[in-house]
Amino acid sequence: MNKKANAVQLDEVTIRFSGDSGDGMQLTGTLFSNASALFGNDLSTFPDYPAEIRAPQGTVGGVSGFQVKFGHKEVNTPGDYCNILVAMNPAALKANVQWVKNGGTIIFDSNSFEPKNIARAGFKTEDPIKELGIEDFNIIPAPISNLTKEAVVGLGMDNKSILRCKNMFALGIVCYVFNRPLSFTEEYLENKFKKKPDVITANKLVLNAGYNYAETLEALTPTYEVAPAEIKKGKYRNMSGNQATAWGLLAASEKANLPMFIGSYPITPATEVLQELAKRKDLGVKSFQAEDEIAGICTSIGAAFAGNFAVTSTSGPGLALKSEALGLAVMTELPLVIVNVQRGGPSTGLPTKTEQSDLNQALYGRNGESPIPVIAASTPSDCFDYAFAAGKIAVEHMTPIILLTDGFLANGSEPWRIPSMSDYPEIKAPIVKEGTKDWMPYARDEEKMARTWAFPGTPGLEHRIGGLEKDKLKGSVSHDPINHEEMTAIRDEKVKRIANHIPDLEVVGPKEADLLVVGWGGTKGHLHTAVNELLEDGKSVALAHFNYINPLQKNVAEVFARYKKIVVCEINLGQFANYLRMNLQQFQYLQYNKVQGLPFTVIELKDHFNKLLEE
Amino acid sequence: MNKKANAVQLDEVTIRFSGDSGDGMQLTGTLFSNASALFGNDLSTFPDYPAEIRAPQGTVGGVSGFQVKFGHKEVNTPGDYCNILVAMNPAALKANVQWVKNGGTIIFDSNSFEPKNIARAGFKTEDPIKELGIEDFNIIPAPISNLTKEAVVGLGMDNKSILRCKNMFALGIVCYVFNRPLSFTEEYLENKFKKKPDVITANKLVLNAGYNYAETLEALTPTYEVAPAEIKKGKYRNMSGNQATAWGLLAASEKANLPMFIGSYPITPATEVLQELAKRKDLGVKSFQAEDEIAGICTSIGAAFAGNFAVTSTSGPGLALKSEALGLAVMTELPLVIVNVQRGGPSTGLPTKTEQSDLNQALYGRNGESPIPVIAASTPSDCFDYAFAAGKIAVEHMTPIILLTDGFLANGSEPWRIPSMSDYPEIKAPIVKEGTKDWMPYARDEEKMARTWAFPGTPGLEHRIGGLEKDKLKGSVSHDPINHEEMTAIRDEKVKRIANHIPDLEVVGPKEADLLVVGWGGTKGHLHTAVNELLEDGKSVALAHFNYINPLQKNVAEVFARYKKIVVCEINLGQFANYLRMNLQQFQYLQYNKVQGLPFTVIELKDHFNKLLEE
Amino acid sequence: MSENQTKYTAKDFKSDQEVRWCPGCGDHAILNAIQRALPELHYDRERYAFISGIGCSSRFPYYMNTYGFHSIHGRASAIASGTKSANPNLSVWQITGDGDAMAIGGNHFIHAIRRNIDINIILFNNEIYGLTKGQYSPCSKFGSVTKTSPYGTIEHPFRPGELIIGAQGKFFARSYDGNIKLSSDIFVAAAKHDGTSVVEVLQNCVIYNDKTHEEVLGKENRDDRIIILEHGKKMIFGKDGNKGLALDGLKLKVVTIGEEGYTEDDILTHDAEEMNPGLHMMLVNMQYPEYPVAFGIIRRVKAATYDDQMVEQIAAVQATAKIKCVDDLLNSGATWDVE
């Protein structure tokens, strides 16, 4: 691949691929991202699926998008607005034009811009560009469909199969523009369609046709170059949030030396966690697709009782259904990881959109005084680490724990430096050994207050557990008033003590400043980017991003005290802010909230923080 | 009945009847209470059932108790400790001795105090009185079993039937001591056993035998008299919390002019709400015993959709199961009353004991931003008024609403002055009329922000609702980001606006004071009594008791500001205190909590408040 | 229910919402079949309530110009039961998928059937979770490779008809998406039946489980692999109309008329109204290749319905009740006066 002389150097670029659900945009985006990663860029991606049901072809409701931002510096978000939009039809243009930077580049399949499709997309005139008022953008019509057909003339393919290759043409164009070698994509095609050599040939032809077309096209010159990022040496792979969650749990199961059991029921956007684990029979995973979410958690509780590393995964409505059984896990003090991938609520809400509104439910959604630790992942790849951490806490502290991620993390992806499992700590399950004398099911260690775990099958440790209040030592049923009060306090204290086993809260930016931005979970990329940019502008601002929610880290009050203003930013109406109010009542909390089923944009964050700094 | 000359006048007395589950102590207590009410005393009662399963006869686990406090002043609690304990066997003595006032009177069936029973009750020696160290109490052994047998000699009854009358002997004794006429009880027996004249005869004989026995017994003289209370004129009846709740809902249904539907599943201590309503076919109630709690609420949602006044009732674990469907009610904005009778948690917990620990769940136990109004009843009889209020809010504001009561209220009872339904306000359901032009399902009135209600069956109003986010006017599915943000705000604001339609918070005691006692729900009787007694002692204290929780009443901040210290008292770990912290962060809240499955005692409250006043 | 003049066409039941199923999805045909059936029923349009759970199929109510409720996953049977009890005058239809009805919704489903509440349940069986993009359902064939069973399922599938009869089902019929006429006739019969009627419609999900019913329903062989049962008619099927079902001891046997000495007299006559479920159970369980798969109304027996009895019981109590309003209630039983 010849390096072009006139390539313009850029720090970072955001591209959005969009087309009909059937147009293969997710694949196009993924392949381009992988090629960029291989090239050495840092990047972050986010797919934007249509809402649950496939709408008829060519309508706005059926548009599927994939956004990737790549750069030669650290990239923490998939980008607010894109520099380049690829639109395979009028509906894709219509649905996505709002996400193009002013004056950005729009490449579209001009063959698909014919009256029928234009009307289907809901345009009122025959000239979408004019109707949208984007004539002064860098508009690049490309006859993608026709050139795709031409590229494969003579292969004897039917029309439908040919049009399925269109996405490779688009990919070819973009690869040219950003100077990406085609070799990676060609390899992928060869692997994927091993058994269908015709398909390989056709796709390769189209890919190269796109590349060559771009080369000959004046409007696209100059080409751009985003130099490789200075990222840490090592072996990398792409990781999405759900995959990272599943694998992090596997890592915990391995380090705990316990077989893994997952009882779960499919639900958007959490399903892939189950799917990833169902694939892992090679690692001995027992995946149990239950009849509903209640059975999902209950089979897991049964498995935890039997001595497995037990997991259940779901999203908001499913977590609601698990409420009652969560209480049983609290009472029986069995280790259990509950993964909740948040989506837009209430009720069915916006199932394919992201939100952070299940925090209250995770903290309080159970009858009685029923404390459960809650932690949250904050980037697609750190889902691995927090899933691991959740597993470690569950097993070592003998408790159910809720891990919160969200739709944005779950479906987003980024390059991830592959760690070695030897870098991760052991997980020590408090298993009772055969022959232990005078063992009592509810006796506990002084430090963590965790009870011990006796596996059915172990001679001499026969015992009974259950959902009724327990005697504080024997674990038998107790209706004694004082015992109940003590057990209530013990369950509470046990969760609080986890604070002794987690790292301190760290701050990005100066130790003291005018404004402390506070966030938790999946907003980290955006908050981080916004704060970094403000810091570059010389503003007095810092970021405290939370992964540990219940219990809070021990140094939080000390950190908060060092800043003049605190603003808590969340994709909900202020659930974490309220949680802070009741835990650290001494501070004043400003709020910045957004509930649109979308992540923050860096732009709106910076605007808001600047305003706060000026006030 | 001759008034005895040497009767001692008392302000108030607490009696506890206790015996084996089969000994009929609940009936004995109820009959004595009714006789006292008829006599004109104010009173309050509370049964203390054994935990779920009947234990073997004669064991402590199987003891059933019934406490009643009656007085010639206002009586707000069933009393902390009793003046008189009636114990039908050694186990009853053992289980209840802790509740007898120092030096109080203990009447027991001396025939049952024989070695086998004493051992069964878990005494280590053969002398329970000595073993318990209560020799200096007023101990009155009465040969109840033998005298019962003698009383019915010649009636040809078998032993088992005879011993079933024992409780009437005990009742006879107590009626003598407190100068209660037997006529009321005799009437009751005549009605109850209409078809079994033998049973009537036997019971009456034993009742009178007990009365006469007491008369001849030296230890019991002098007898006591608790003069009638000065209570408001009118017609009275006894009301338990669950019955009052059920009837209050009926009242709301009548005032709303809507047929009543209850979908529910039995669960302690809420079952009687369903049972009471199942009886009311005369009032047209459709009671649907569902297969589980989820079906309980879902049938109710279906009924609300169809235009009925819909109700579902449950306790903590059941509320947990209803979480997901609650969100559907929020999203569809259908009126629905959810009654939650709290019990000890977490999980199955202490099912027969009282607690206030479902507040968090009621407020937050759902996915997404899912606001639901929450109100709480505070005495057995005001369950009627708050059930009515819940129904009014649900229907007029088109919202699900949670009414919290608890085991203490549910099973407790007190005399209630029967109101006339004409004293209650109309409930105006925002029903759309046939022929309404351009009706839109999610258009709403400006003031309350309630949408309107179109009943299936009405021509021209065909429409579709559901759990996906709704267009803010048409109610059709909308994935629009801004619409979602607006709807989230609307649902939130709609609940907040209820504050414009509820009465202000009132305070018992001075307008300004050193200490404001804050409570909510079922603790009112105890808090009220404690504060009143402190006021009588000249202490600077007041009580603000909450029935309206979400939203808070509008004058709360103004009230709180007038007191130097605020202490929030709850039967949980501080859920309401935390709720106040996040809503009214400007005040400092002390907490007083108890989690023993038991109500507060007035004594411990007064002690604690005195300490706070001295600090 | 009272009946009116026919006055509708299928079009009157189409809502203004864009139909959002995949092109080629079997759901389209089932929608057509219902919209064709309703005008046969003479109810006023406003008396219909379509209630669904969650799933591709459950989007159905949006496309009907009637009252509708797209509820939550698995709960449609309970919601529909509430709606029908609250207003027995409505014609209540539950639309549900194999996952919605038989996975998460299994309990409400069998209890609605047991209670025999007068709702019509249309079960779209594509043997897959469509909406969540292709996980196996409790009806997926043993060994199915899906996103959650990459090595094949290890679960025995439910046969809906069998479970329904086991739950005391009084009306069970089977149709398939491709046969709009059959479906629509069955829907009419289901609506006319008093009590819970369940219609299983074999439906093709072109995206995640394409051709799962093909072996039986493929045009080529369909006639020899299915039998459409009609009450009172002989159980005859086959391209040439010469195959039939006969009894062999306690089992069913496929015979060819004119072969091995079998005549038409040996062929069983379908009695959908037989209370004893034994034969109906065998019919719903017939599986290819041993048997043809049975379609049509397999079971339709009369029994008291929940909603009728609820109405009757209330009426009976009210006829002699002393308590007529809440004031009466409050003043009933043991009361006393304080003066």
Next chain:
Amino acid sequence: MSENQTKYTAKDFKSDQEVRWCPGCGDHAILNAIQRALPELHYDRERYAFISGIGCSSRFPYYMNTYGFHSIHGRASAIASGTKSANPNLSVWQITGDGDAMAIGGNHFIHAIRRNIDINIILFNNEIYGLTKGQYSPCSKFGSVTKTSPYGTIEHPFRPGELIIGAQGKFFARSYDGNIKLSSDIFVAAAKHDGTSVVEVLQNCVIYNDKTHEEVLGKENRDDRIIILEHGKKMIFGKDGNKGLALDGLKLKVVTIGEEGYTEDDILTHDAEEMNPGLHMMLVNMQYPEYPVAFGIIRRVKAATYDDQMVEQIAAVQATAKIKCVDDLLNSGATWDVE
């Protein structure tokens, strides 16, 4: 499962907890029957796990000196499924009531049965909710007057055996509390059967539903009103051992041997192992007075179990898998090096 020497007596399975059922409750006898059955089974005691939901019956695990889990209402089937999958080496028993299994727990119950996971479900059927003090259950007889049905129920009850077979049940047996020998024999057979076995035990609740089974089980008439089926034996019953079940077309008929020309040859022989559920369905549905009520093992057929297949599938995949540990996994597929 591997087997050991017999080494236990019933006493070894008694825990130190005081048994807290009402005097006279049928649960006591069932507890005895299980404690008598286990020593026949040769498993080490620590391999037993008794898992229950909530109800009077569900207190059971406390009284067993084995591993036990008294869980939450209705969820025992799911918890037991998880326990068995997690450790297939355990002997897992679910104890449940008619409400626990068939009301709130109905869905998990039918799905456990469908999956044929190797657990033994003992269903205590007293046709009432005992623990909550007497509301009707899904098994209460039509018209039952209970605390929530003061005017009689209007619901058709489930017949557990019918629902179980409808859910693909492979093992179903019926016993009654009074017959400790029969119960205990059946429990042994249930434990030995691979796959879900359900044993319905008719149980008397002396307090809230006394004598609900009396019409059939009352000592006076019992012999003429019940039939105890044994695999391979003639279906004969009655005080005088001269009544039997014969076939009448597709239905069962009670006949007297020696009357109306019936001889012993006409009497059916019980085949519990017949895969086709038709006859088993008729047997479980027999109701007095038309028929005697069937007891014993009515159905016991072999089929692949969920837990075995889970183990096998994992073993098969692992035999050829390239990924042996998490490090392998992390480094599998598309990766690249940054230098």
